[in-house]
Amino acid sequence: MQFTLDDEPRFPRGKRSGIGIIGCGHIVQTAHLPAYEKYGLNIVGVYDISEQAMRTVQQRFHVRHAFASVDDLFASSDIEVVDIATHPAERAGLILKALQAGKHVLSQKPFALDMHTAQELIQEAERRHLTLAVNQNGRWAPPWRITTQLVQQGAIGEVLAVTHLFDTRFEWVTGTVFDTIPHWAIYDYGLHWIDSIHCWLADTPLTSIRAREYRTPDQPMESKADWGMWCEFVYANGAHAMIRSVGCSQTQRDGHPFWLHGTQGIIRGSILGKGNDFVELERDGISSRYPLKGQWFPDGFAGTMGELLCAIEEDREPYHSARHTLRSLQMTLAACQSAEHNGEVVPYEEMKR
Structure with a gap:
C-alpha cells in the first residue's frame, strides 16, 4: 500500500x-x-x-x-x-x-x-x-506526525492497543519549577502522550481511566515530583492504551518508544531521544521505516x-483547536484524579464533570 x-x-x-x-x-x-x-x-x-x-x-x-x-x-x-x-x-x-x-x-x-x-x-x-x-x-513531532497519518490512512486497520514507555531519567526535574507541579509526570509532561492517544483512538468511545504515581527507589530525597507513573485508558470496544514512566532509567539511549497494534499491522517508533527517533510500519510481513525530516524541538512548535x-x-477549524484538544485535557484531569486515589478507576461519566 x-x-x-x-x-x-x-x-x-x-x-x-x-x-x-x-x-x-x-x-x-x-x-x-x-x-x-x-x-x-x-x-x-x-x-x-x-x-x-x-x-x-x-x-x-x-x-x-x-x-x-x-x-x-x-x-x-x-x-x-x-x-x-x-x-x-x-x-x-x-x-x-x-x-x-x-x-x-x-x-x-x-x-x-x-x-x-x-x-x-x-x-x-x-x-x-x-x-x-x-x-x-x-502532534507535529515527526515520528508522531507520520504515525497519525498512517493511522488516518488505515495502515494498520482498527487501532487495538497503544503503548508508550518513558525510557528516561528525570533527575533534571529536581530543583526546577516542574518539581513543584502536582502530578507533574501526568499533568505537564505526560499530557503530550495522552494527547497522542486521543489522536490515534479519537473515534473510539472511552469508558474509564486509571493512573498511579510513585517515587522510584533511587529518586533523591530532595526531589519532589514522582518520577514513576502509569496511566491506563480503556475503550468500549476493548481497545486499550497505556503510558508507563520508568523515570529512573540508566540507559545512554534515552528515548520514548511507542507501539500501536492494529487489526492489520503494527507501528513502532521512538520519540524525543538522543538521535534515536524513528517510525516503522509492519504490515503483511513487510517492515517499512520512514525518513524523518525534522525534530520535535523546534519543528513541532x-x-x-x-x-x-x-x-x-x-x-x-485547526487540527489542534481547543475544542479538539478538550478530550486530551479531560483524560489528563481524570488520570490526575485517579492518581490522587492510588489508581482508583475513574468512569467516563465522572470524567465529564
Missing part, C-alpha cells in the same frame, strides 16, 4: 499574520522563537513581566517591539495572533483578554485548569468567531503555529 506522508510544518500561501508573544521564558527562547525564526514567521513583539527576559529575547531574535504592558500588546493593530506561553494559572485570564481584544490565540498546554473554564473559553472564542488553538506541539495560521487563512 502507498501512503501520503509528510512531517514538515505547513504555512499560509498568503501574507503571514503578525504574532505577539506573551511570556519570554525558557520554552519560548528554546522552542517557540527558534521555530518561528527558522520558518520566517512575522513576530511583531513580545511581553514578559521580567524586563530582562523580554530584552534578552528581543535582542537575540531581533524582535521589533518589547511591549511595556500586556494591554499594549493587545492594543497593537499589527498583531492578529497572540501566542500565550505563561505558567498555567495565568493562561485562562490572558486567553479571555486576547479574545476580547479580537485576537486569535495559540495557548500553551493545558489551556485551562478545569473543564468548566475550558468550555467557557471555547464558547467565548466561537461566539466572537475567533480561533483558539492549543500548543499540542507533539512551527507546526502548531503554521496550522493555526493556515486555518485562519482558510476559514476552518
Whole structure:
C-alpha cells in the first residue's frame, strides 16, 4: 500500500499574520522563537513581566517591539495572533483578554485548569468567531506526525492497543519549577502522550481511566515530583492504551518508544531521544521505516503555529483547536484524579464533570 506522508510544518500561501508573544521564558527562547525564526514567521513583539527576559529575547531574535504592558500588546493593530506561553494559572485570564481584544490565540498546554473554564473559553472564542488553538506541539513531532497519518490512512486497520514507555531519567526535574507541579509526570509532561492517544483512538468511545504515581527507589530525597507513573485508558470496544514512566532509567539511549497494534499491522517508533527517533510500519510481513525530516524541538512548535495560521487563512477549524484538544485535557484531569486515589478507576461519566 502507498501512503501520503509528510512531517514538515505547513504555512499560509498568503501574507503571514503578525504574532505577539506573551511570556519570554525558557520554552519560548528554546522552542517557540527558534521555530518561528527558522520558518520566517512575522513576530511583531513580545511581553514578559521580567524586563530582562523580554530584552534578552528581543535582542537575540531581533524582535521589533518589547511591549511595556500586556494591554499594549493587545492594543497593537499589527498583531492578529497572540501566542500565550505563561505558567498555567495565568493562561485562562490572558486567553479571555486576547479574545476580547479580537485576537486569535495559540495557548500553551493545558489551556485551562478545569473543564468548566475550558468550555467557557471555547464558547467565548466561537461566539466572537475567533480561533483558539492549543500548543499540542507533539502532534507535529515527526515520528508522531507520520504515525497519525498512517493511522488516518488505515495502515494498520482498527487501532487495538497503544503503548508508550518513558525510557528516561528525570533527575533534571529536581530543583526546577516542574518539581513543584502536582502530578507533574501526568499533568505537564505526560499530557503530550495522552494527547497522542486521543489522536490515534479519537473515534473510539472511552469508558474509564486509571493512573498511579510513585517515587522510584533511587529518586533523591530532595526531589519532589514522582518520577514513576502509569496511566491506563480503556475503550468500549476493548481497545486499550497505556503510558508507563520508568523515570529512573540508566540507559545512554534515552528515548520514548511507542507501539500501536492494529487489526492489520503494527507501528513502532521512538520519540524525543538522543538521535534515536524513528517510525516503522509492519504490515503483511513487510517492515517499512520512514525518513524523518525534522525534530520535535523546534519543528513541532512551527507546526502548531503554521496550522493555526493556515486555518485562519482558510476559514476552518485547526487540527489542534481547543475544542479538539478538550478530550486530551479531560483524560489528563481524570488520570490526575485517579492518581490522587492510588489508581482508583475513574468512569467516563465522572470524567465529564
